Amino acid sequence: MAGVLRIHFTDRDFRYVQLAKSADPIWEAILGLHVLSTSTTRLPPELRPWRRGAAARAQNDELRAACRLLGDLAPADAAYFPDFLTPVESEEGMSVGLRTLRSTSRARLARELQEAARYRPMPGWTRRLASGDRQLLDQVADAVLRFHAELIAPDWSEVEATVAAHRDRRTDALEGGMTAVLEKLGCFTWRDPVLTAPYPVDSDLRLRGRGIRLIPSFFCHTMPIAIADPNLPPVVVYPVSSQPPASQAAAGSPDALGALLGTGRARVLDALTVAFTTGSVAARLGLSASTVSGHLKVLRDAGLVHSERAGAHVVHRLTGRGRHLLGTDGPGPASPVAGGPRSGGAGRRG
Structure with a gap:
């Protein structure tokens, strides 16, 4: 059943809103995997050429194995997938993000994989990962790197160009203050002090003075995706469109x-x-x-x-x-195409 994501702001939160300037490489890899595993007919037109090309390139055994491994942990239709796959440190780049992923604690692996098992049956190998198997965790990080290098990186200039155009519109909106930016985020609706968006489930994200990091994504194509753990720094990835509003x-x-x-x-x-x-x-x-x-x-x-x-x-x-x-010289919202809340593809509520 369709729900709503409600992001609750306080006055203090406006001081700590971070508007990411570029797409996040690890998020784009995970969301690109979701695009690749989604039927072309269910995708917005601007993502269909990439999916066709990626499907043609994803034929070697190593890359197919990487897709299967990541798909087990973060399937496109999941109501939840583990937050450790998309560390906040990846805002500093792929190498920093993967280093953080590889160092995920055993306690966190166990906690988040147990949470994932509440929503769907998990493959048997994930029990070893939950117990802290470092070799398996390295394989997960290697799979993210391989997927990005072989399927995302060749088209990164288009990802950057689409996000840059969105950034230009967002910068124009800043003249009206932060609330004007929030009003122009396309798939969101701003009704002071709550930012809402369609979501697979009803979910409330209370910022509690911590602010929020908003990350634009090329491959997010259904709805925003929020980090699930309320104790982690609030992060929401949201779709930008290569189609004009x-x-x-x-x-x-x-x-x-x-x-x-x-x-x-x-x-x-x-x-x-x-x-x-x-x-x-x-x-x-x-x-x-x-x-x-x-x-x-x-x-x-x-x-x-x-x-x-x-x-x-x-x-x-x-x-x-x-x-x-x-006639497009005024600031305009991004088209409402999104990528799935963080409960996986359904909601990662992603």
Whole structure:
């Protein structure tokens, strides 16, 4: 039964709200696994190309074994999966996060795996993990690293571009104060002093003056996911969309833009409401990369698009002039596509 996540703020909590600037690599690995194990028809359109590509790449035995291992601990449809899989320290990067994961105490392993067993039958090997088997715990950390390196990292520039576009909108909203940011978080609803969102189960997260860390995620696609243990620092991962918000998409007139720019160029410009690589735009629009590249050059020369290198890829995004032409130059909320509360995929209430 569908529920609601209620995040209760006090005046003190506003002083300690942390808005993560980028996606978290370990969270993206776990949530990417959920995308990979979800039927394409149940995914938002922007995640379907990644899933198809990842499924094609996930054929070697080592990677398939890593997927099975992680899937046993954190299946997409779980009502809960252990918090030790997504340590808060991963905000400092993959290596720090994995070092923390590898050092998880035996008591915590036992406690969180016992909690997971309340929601679903656990594989027999997890009993050894719960007893503190360090070799097994290293295998779990290695599986996270392998999944990220082989399936997430090749598309990290697109993850960063999507999150960066969301960050720009969020920064604009900051002019209205923190409550304005909370009002613009897309899948959330702010009614002072409670932030709510759809959730698999009814759940109350009371911040108690500790603040909260809000982490945007590319692969979160159904609803937010909250750390389950109320004694851990409050963390909520929430979905950002590579689709323009409906209110913004309606602001421009496709027919008028087509008449002004040509249909192909107008479609490319509209696709860049969130930043993308040339190949991603081509895949989304069903055009050849060379055609998209030609349209981008014209749009760039006209001052409507800015292109910059991000690792091995070149990422394109709208300039202020391009956003104005599309009618998207005001701050806008992220589209309500989310990834599952932290009880796994159902709720990790994740």
